[in-house]
Amino acid sequence: MKKIKNPSKYLGNELRYLEKVLNSENWSSTTGNWNQALEKKFSEKFDSKYAVALNSGTSTLHASLEAVGVNPGDEVLSPALTVIMDATATIHANAIPVFVDIDPDTFTMDPEDLEKKITPKSKAIIVVSLYGLPADMDKIMQIARKYNLKVIEDNAQSFLSKYKERLIGTIGDIASYSFENTKHLSCGEGGMIITNNKYLAERVRKIGGHGFKNLTAEEGRVKLNQDTFQNPYYKRHDLLGWNYRMPEFTAAVALAQLEKIDELVELRIKSAKYFIEAMNETDFLIPQQVHEGYSNSYYTLGVKYEGEKKIGISWEKFRKEYIEAGGDGIYGAWSVPYLEPVIQERNYAKRYPEIYENISYPLGICPIAESIQPKLMQFKTNYRNLDIARYKSDILYKLAKKYI
């Protein structure tokens, strides 16, 4: 079977901008202007007052958790269907992950289970817009206000999605994005936070920038005043931080991608629509439900596969047949985070025994996520040519038709 390749990711100014960075003296955000330019454009496009670029969508989560005031021993609630990073970032902040079950149709955090899992130790909620679909933000925000919890939106998979006419990202206190290789906007690795809260923006920048005292919500360049910075008596750091800074090369590529973000998002949405049409007549491929008032930017098309029960074909066999017919690989969903060895084996507990000694995550704590996760199929949507998406979705249509 001939492999049909996606066109290049470099749709616009990437190479031109990269060359400019290479030819400059400034390859770091401590002196350069590319992070600044990226942040400015990102905050404008995503309707937020502040944007801070960091080097991944995990460092953004970690910095956000510390910025909103999560302290050792606090509990952070996050959904049971998501990547591991929401939990590992929580552990890196010396806090305790608490897993919340999902809605069986939208696969996003279930507000009812969220409220049940709140305790006096709860401090923050990480709400994930899974596969590009916002969660039920009104209900989640209501609960957050009732219990005085901070809300971090993890929008790594969700660019420009809307919830009731509002762009997601500023509904919670702070929002995190990832620019990792597979994301709508990619520069290999990278991340961004947005917020309307000046204090939080400054905290994130300082946590991600070695705690340099002259970092602000708007300013990531620390060496602006050479006389001050080069003086031996100058004291630089007033906060414990990490180096989560984004290199200028990465910022330049991300900026060029951002210039094309509408097109990039649109391509995924249109590709997903082809695949949804292709499975319309089946009762064994059930796409993630998008309720009235929500929009999905389709990082991937999440589908519940009921073929085992309805047509007697296993998940693996259906995937194999699709690939053999010329379709692309279908990804399964990542394991429910607490069933990963890194959490089950509890080595992390040694970091802080007094916090984690009584923490365990037995099977059954989030039954809906546990039962749906093995059934999920993630169909590729990052086609940069809709003819390919159409061609691949036709292959799926023919395969599905065989089993109707």
Ligand SMILES: Cc1ncc(COP(=O)(O)O)c(C=O)c1O
């Ligand atoms: C929902 C979600 N959160 C966080 C991350 C972590 O982002 P990164 O890979 O940039 O660290 C990802 C990316 O894989 C993600 O999909």
